[in-house]
Amino acid sequence: MTLLPDATGHFGDFGGKFVPEALNAALAELASEFSRASEDPTFIAELRRLQRDYSGRPTPITVADNFSTLCGNARILLKREDLNHTGAHKINNVLGQALLTKRMGKTRVIAETGAGQHGVATATAAALMGLECRVYMGEVDTKRQALNVARMQLLGAEVYAVAAGSRTLKDAMNEAMREWVSSVETTHYLIGTVAGPHPFPWMVRELQRIISTEARAQMIEDHGGLPDHVAACVGGGSNALGMFADFIPDEGVKLWGYEAAGDGIETGRHAATISAGTMGVLHGARTYVLQNEDGQTIESHSISAGLDYPGVGPEHAWLAKSGRATYEGVTDAEAMQAFGELTRTEGIMPAIETAHALAGVKRLGLRLAEEQPDARPTILVCLSGRGDKDVSTAFEWFGMSGEPDMVVGGME
Amino acid sequence: MSSVATNRFTDESRLGISGKVLAACAAQNRAALIAYLPVGYPSVDQSLEAFRALTDGVGVDLVEIGIPYSDPVLDGIVIQHATTKALSRGVRTRDAFRAARAVAERGCTPLVMTYWNLIEQYGPDEFARDLKEAGGAGVITPDLTPDEAGVWRAATDKYELDRIFLVAPSSTDDRIASTMAACRGWVYATSVMGVTGTRTTTSSAAPVIASRARAADHQLPVGIGLGVSNGDQAAEVAKYADAVIVGSALLRCLDSDGADMPGDLDRLRALVDELADGVRRGRA
Structure with missing residues (x-):
């Protein structure tokens, strides 16, 4: 059985990396850093400890x-x-990427969220690990899920409502991507699912x-x-x-x-x-x-x-x-x-x-x-x-x- | 002072169509002026008037026709607002070919700037064919890098269109060189780490990325985009770039949203005059 994705992030005809060139270096760094971390006993031990003692696995x-x-x-x-x-399962991914953020020497995470579950999980990991956190959420969703907005804020995250486009999850993702183009030196974009450019689909799968x-x-x-x-x-x-x-x-x-x-x-x-x-x-x-x-x-x-x-x-x-x-x-x-x-x-x-x-x-x-x-x-x-x-x-x-x-x- | 030699652009196969326009400007010891506007804003017909207005008077050297897209991750708020309206008013991919025709009829060189999915859905071969037929010179693809561009290279080779990829301050030297090798026409250097939009000062990263690109490949012209909004900034960038790209500032001239097109077009022409003057005095 072939191991997927291939080195450039393709699953057969699917996947790949269709992003502005400004993000290419960060995505390449993320891919190689995650590869290294996956084989680093210290990183693995720390993630296991969090999964057991913090998440309850x-x-x-x-x-x-x-x-x-x-x-x-x-x-x-x-x-x-x-x-x-x-x-929910969201925490599995978030703990791994937050540890990786620290490993890369970055001090800040951004995330997109729809209902707010991934945003809450990200804000949680950021609180635990002392990372700054901003969550982008479609304006329509901030109104539908006001309680989760409050949860994220209580956890110390900033919540930005996105009023562009259809004002929902896909637009929150666009806005997070736009911000990341400007803030990539200090900031990790903590994508919540197996979508997005390589290495996210692979990395998030491995963390889940x-x-x-x-x-x-x-x-x-x-x-x-x-x-x-x-x-x-x-x-x-x-x-x-x-x-x-x-x-x-x-x-x-x-x-x-x-x-x-x-x-x-x-x-x-x-x-x-x-x-x-x-x-x-x-x-x-x-x-x-x-x-x-x-x-x-x-x-x-x-x-x-x-x-x-x-x-x-x-x-x-x-x-x-x-x-x-x-x-x-x-x-x-x-x-x-x-x-x-x-x-x-x-x-x-x-x-x-x-x-x-x-x-x-x-x-x-x-x-x-x-x-x-x-x-x-x-x-x-x-x-x-x-x-x-x-x-x-x-x-x-x-x-x-x-x-x-x-x-x-x-x-x- | 000129840091730009005027006779380095000699390889016609690499210059394609739009690169030759930039080379001709270089021969006059000036940077070219490239203007971006989205097709379909305020409406398709009114956008055609705006594209024509870019060629009035001294005019711009190249016109970039943006195709509105539902998920434009490299566009700032000015362009997003306009393209969202254009989409809600029914603009189609094929309207870009009408715009290309309108620009070409004015004797100016049109390029298209579009996110990749719109080409993929139109069909890369069909898109290249129809753009060529409309008099288009090539395409700038902000979210397509050479890594994913196999099909696009074949289509642009078949129809002899230019393909302009982007380089950024975060690109490694090797990456800049390989991206430029994949381009035909010129290379689009994003001068700041950020999305489109006007800025009060031009980025200190702009001359750096221009000289890095030149060091990587001195035979391909370098256009600098993202942030230029007035004649003085254009003059500043023209000192080290082969082309100065202006977008959001031009689009803001159309902010009556179609209610006062004559007034908007007057402001657009005035800004084009100012920018055209800027690129001409940059190296004086």
Whole structure:
């Protein structure tokens, strides 16, 4: 099996480095510094220590027996990335890049964020390591996620609202890239997903790989061997690649990525980049993009801010094209149903992003039960984040009143 | 004082079309003036008027036609605002060819400046073909470096178009040399670490990047961009650059957003006159 990406950051036709020349030197430095760090026992030991003592790794696998009853004959297992510090897999990447920032002698990080999860994780690592931090967030998102703006500010980060373009995640990424062109000498751009120019898709995958390294060993040791299927939600795609990475060579393990189909792919209001996009260049890499005939990016739509992105990591594009992984869309409605079901059956409230993967594996389990009624397939799904941040969205979606069920003990 | 020898640009195959214009300016012992405006702002037709106005009077030596893009990572706020409006008003990639034709009809040399995805979606071969047919001289690609330019080199060779890549203060000497070797026409040196936009002072990094580029490859003209907004700055940059590139300052002349085009065009012509005078007195 060829090792991907190649030396210039290509995954087959995808990936590469489409950036202003001013950033080329910094990207080259980052690639070689990350290569060196990956082989430096001191760096590795420090990262391991943080993962264990700060983030709380290893995260467990929970067997979801109750939720499994909704999924045909399948046995569903959850890799619990929601139990990380800050509540999602994002911290895995952030701790690694923040350590790397210090190693490169830089004192400041910038980041883009959609819902605010990556921004909060970055602000957290910056607080821990004494780095200055500025987070770019689309103006629309700062209003939708005011609580996360406050969280970042409490952690000591500056939050810049981006009022350009569509005022969402993609514009926050543009603005961070623009700032980085000017500040690259002192500043590291801490990209939150497996997108962007080389070396980001590779580096972020390697920092997220720990998800599948742990999960693969846990499956073999505690759950009877390799799973038949591995699944995750895909926006930019970092939790999915972390979940897939160590299983990619296991040819018997099927890989499933679930994209946000919003109101339905046929409505045009979705973020299903692989299912409905076309090949193009966005944010420094060739990948699948939601774009019009001219190549202008089309705004994406999803109830989940973390999946609301019109591009996707180039390695996912490659995995889709090569057939190693299969990608399907999950609508807002399907995801919210699964959100409710996991919460009620397992007492685990997933992030709405993660709920897309849960709806996907439910569909998969039911389909497998029809195709092979006698089989008892095992499906391992990445529970990428917890849903506390999504309570207000759920409140609106389910039309809740906020009223208590009963008032007792009052006086007439 | 002139630090620029006038007879170094002799290799016609490297100068292509636009490099010969710069070489002719060098033969007059002056820097060339290159003007950028985006097509489609305030509207496509009004932008064609603006492109024509750049060639009035003494005029500019080369015109850079920018194609608006939804995700312009190297553009500052002035250009972003204009291109966002142009897109919402329906500008298309193919409108750049109308603009090229309008400039070429005025006897001036048009180039296109565009982010790579727009060429990739149009089809690199088709884009080069249609630009050539419209009288275009070549393309500046701010987010395409020679590393990723295999297909583009083939298309620009086939249609004999110039291809202008960027170098930056952060580029290593080797990188500057290899980038310039991949260019035809001239090389675009970004003089500051930053995005487009006017600045009150020209960067101290500008003469450094110009001389580094010249040391790396003295046969290819060097254009300096990012930050020039008036005649004095143009004169200053003209001392050491083969071409002075002005964009945001020209675009700001159009800030009535189409409400007063005659007034805007008068201001545009006046600024072009001032800049054209600047590049001519720079080495006096």
